[in-house]
Amino acid sequence: MTQLTTPPGGAPASAPSAADASAEARTARPRRVRHPRETAGPVGRTLRLIALAAISVVFIYPFLWLVSASLKPSESVFDNVLIPHVFQWENYTGIWDEVPLLTWVGNSVVVTLAAAVTVTVSSAIVAFGFAYFRFPGRNALFGLVISTMMLPAVVLMIPQYLVWNWLHLASSQIPLWAPNLFGSAFYIFLLRQFFLGLPRDLFEAARIDGASYWGMFWRIALPLCKPALVVTFIFEVHASWTDLVRPLVYLRDPELYTVPRGLKAVLDQFGEGGEMRWEVVAAASVIVTVPMIIAFFLCQRHFVEGIATQGRKG
């Protein structure tokens, strides 16, 4: 079991809670409203844990089912047996021969890294511009940044496609990550909040020591906001790795496909003629999903922090 860090609110540790609760019960007034932060009494806690365990089956089972299906022979994919009678590893090895899956994984890695690196750096630069400087038009421009978050991506899809087409780059991988060179509204917002939290004296001191604005950003601000940069980076890795829309619009050549685009192609390919090889599709699905699951377990703390902050914006 991987344990998340103790939450900022600080739920009390579980060990002493049972004793606390029973002691409380003796002295407490009858109709006591329990604060959600407290640990429930032993009975309540057990009931909750049972309920949670039951619910978590729903969250976990589809993964297990998918992995199991991906190892079965075609005719028993739907037999609802979790452990396959025969482990058909060919579903995984075969797929590499039938489709250039390894190429797709490589493409995805390149595109994802390019997207995440560019968006992190550019958003940090812009966010620093908004956080540190006082200049005319600052609030109006920041309002503009925020309002672009509300803009549906599809509204811009057609003319952006035409822009890339005009540049003769419409069937390359460049449109998948190059827009990130100009920053992204949500990350600019996130990083600006972080920069605003840094003490201003730090920058004044650097200025007195003769640092340039760029030096202040690069040498002082960036190293201090590493956690926020990590959150930005992994959020973009997730967004970019799982994206299907842009690859659908831009990629024509199967050699350039990313994994989700390739997976869609596998689905289409085996769907033709009514003979669907679900076990192969399941294997390909596992291959797209597993890297994200691993990434999640490596950086779950950052994921959770990043998500939890979102709600505070409201």
Add this chain to the structure above:
Amino acid sequence: MPSPTDEARRDEAGRTGTAARTGTAATTGTAGRTGGAPVPGAAPADRRERARRWRASWRRSETRAAYGFLSPWIFGFVVLTAGPMIATLYLSFTNYDGISEPRGVGMENYRQLFEDPSVAKSLMNTLVFTVLRVPLSMAVALALAMLLLRVGRATGFFRTLFYLPVMTPSVAVGILFLLLFNGNVGLINTVLGFVGIDGPSWTTDGDWIKPGLVLTTLWSVGSTVIIYLAALRNVPQELYEAAEIDGVGRRQAFVHVTLPQISGALFFTLIVNTIASLQTFTEAYTAFFGSANSQTYSNDAALFYVVHLFQQAFQYMHLGYASALAWLLFLVILAITLVQARLSKRFVYYEGEER
């Protein structure tokens, strides 16, 4: 962001007196308020004055440096957001097909929007899906978050479990939908069969495709759960103590303390989930459209608005018409967001706010 321009004007007015050389942050805040009162509908003379001040400020290295840092975003905004917005608007009045020169067709595309049965169908599908999904996912997420609150250390473990599906790529979610909700042999109907329910054919019966997709997307409710959990933890303990002293029961404490206290998070997830649901694409497209599947499933119950838009634009290359479709979606989302924002004034409670 209540009228950012207003704020900017105050900011500017404030700095004339102080003539800050380096970043003297504190001055703008206080001096700005006492300085020039914002004049609505500025006179030409005032505009000239502002332009002069702007030039003066531009000469200072700080302003120039600031715009230097902002330049990537400004460039991107012009080239990839504002420019495209205008281009889409222009194209929506043409019959552009991506190859021949765009030719103006007046309101033809917009007239067609109202006559095209696919538009009505896809808009209806999308709205039904959104209306089913958003409240359901919020309720489920809130229930899970409440359940997670008082289990001590186990919270972290289950929170991780619930978040896991969010990591699953939408393409894989679409495929899981096809596999698990298969009418004859799928897991869902097998389980329903155990309790004596004869499940519908989720993936082929037009009436059941959307409910099935709603249930599938509920699986990735984890990020909303985490937002609610964070909000619930921030509710001050004293409020529950006060409620207790007033002799308020649990249910009432939930309605009168918990819900108002987390209304900010509820509102945020309402807007975000609504906008996301209206733009549903990948799951539906994966499962029902594409080179092969479109023939397999003649049913248009899964024709969501963005799917329709995508097909018009990139399969049939009706770029002009698709631009009109894009603008319609933009207006629908804008209208819904504005209505929700108006409602939020009434229902959302912010700590220490007096508006």
